[in-house]
Amino acid sequence: MAKKLLIGFIAVIVSLWFLTPVVLIVFASLTPSSDFYDPHKLFPTKLTLDHLYKLFVVLDGWRATLNSLQVAGLSIGLSFLVGLPAGFALTRYVFPGKNAFRLSILLTRSFPMMIIAVPLVVLYLKIGISDTLTGVALAHTSMILPFVVLITSSILSGISVEYEEAGMIFGLSRFGAFLKITLPLALPGLAASAIFAFIMSWNEVFIASVLTLINRTLPAHILNTAMTSPDYFKFAAGTVMALPAMVFIFFTRKYLMSMWGISLK
């Protein structure tokens, strides 16, 4: 009993620790400017959507949001197109250099984006895809792909190979068995990792800022505009950035846990 109380207490503290700033940010983004700068008011007397409206409409935030969605969609598509077969090969086949391959995938994550970004700009200028969404999506793909390969391989390894073999015995080709048997079984996990990939791209600010000038994604756009605006705009921008990710993670938390190999009772 005492142990339960202690655990509950710690859980509350940890939740407060993480949630308080989020709540404050969301509140601040909804506070009218007059209340915001009034030192006598700790809490707003009324709420307004004014800042969010201005951020989206006046400051062109909606276009940046659309850009972000396109970039995220494209990079998820590309990284699953390449990463899923690679992950499948890593779990189902034995081939020479398998461990070296797995390690080299991890190694690609050890290069800081900043080092890659500048040569990337030069390269993009040469081949004419600088300041395009495709360019950003390709860069994001390089960031997401290692994650997709490793995660899909761990998801697929959780699905017994005998299901697939049964499919092949009962009339399916190897690819057919993957499509009809393995894929439906892996789908929840794959969806969760797609959402995680989406969040990686959605939150990525450095490459997007370096590679684009006009066609900016939302975080790059915010860095450019809201950060030079009054504080309540910054909070509004923070809300816009944080909420989708939080909502997604909340709804897929069960799969995210299993994806990373953590199990909840």
Added chain:
Amino acid sequence: MAQVILENVKKYFGQVKALDGIDLIVKDQKFVVLLGPSGCGKTTLLRCVSGLEKVTSGRIYFDGQDVTDLPPRSRNVSMVFQSYAVWPHMRVYENIAYPMKIKKYDREEIENKVEWAAKLLNIHELLDRYPAQLSGGQRQRVAVARAIVLEPAVLLMDEPLSNLDALLRVMMRSELKKLQERLGTTTIYVTHDQVEAMTMGDMIAVMSAGKIQQYGTPEEIYHKPANLFVAGFIGSPRMNFLEVEIQRGKGEVFFISESVKITCPLKLSDKLRDFPQKRVTLGMRPEHIHLSRVESGYPLRGEVYFSERLGADTIVHFKVDEEKIVAKIPGDVILEEGGSVEFFLDLSKIHVFDPKTGRSLV
């Protein structure tokens, strides 16, 4: 229904010879058991027949047709997996119907066939459930129903009973055998359980180290083991082995060690007359060592040092000088540990092996 012929099938995984030249004929409608300890290659052999594994060399024929290079789906085989592999995202009905759906049977025929298979396996009331809602035994029945619904040429089973509890296993054993007899499907069944093999198989192939050690009926395997491995692997408790020297004199042959001097039965001595070596290994099953005097019995006097009371039987470990020998006697006999006993070895049932090659000499 088909006759399966394996011709010098080899399968290497890198340096490891999983199958080292397998020749096997499975006659049409027969139930053949591949029996052996883990790692002997029996599952690999089954997977080669299914097509899930490609052979390194050798040929496989179904009814004269060479299927060696065909993928599993073109071989008309079906399989019951050790883990059952009942697809968790489909209901029981869909699981059983799926093989026919792939092969584009029409709806009505699928329904009839599923009905037929479900009735045969007594899973009629489970058709609407998902596998997660079934017990192990029920899942197994679904797996078998799925495997027989298309009436395959060859039915393959990979230790299908090993995940069931003991009681259910005994029940399913007879049920599966009855089902196979009724359908007449050529069946290859993998197991490491000798009781399963003896009770279910029309023929048993005892395997070890990637080779078939002996292929025969359960009676042949038990009464005429071809070598030391088969003799030691079949039978529980294990056969007693005794290293002895052969002594020939005045028309008779004796087996001599420090503890025994056995006069070789006449029908054996004829066969041993030309055996050039001095030493042989005697094999005697615990169930052929009796408490009461039997005809052609050789007395073994010794000291009991341990007995296992199993209820119906008692397994007595006793020492004749330095030789440890195990006997299986009726369970109502109680022998004191440390007491001296006299057993009678039935000489008409002994086996003689060449200790170098392990081959049976009789």
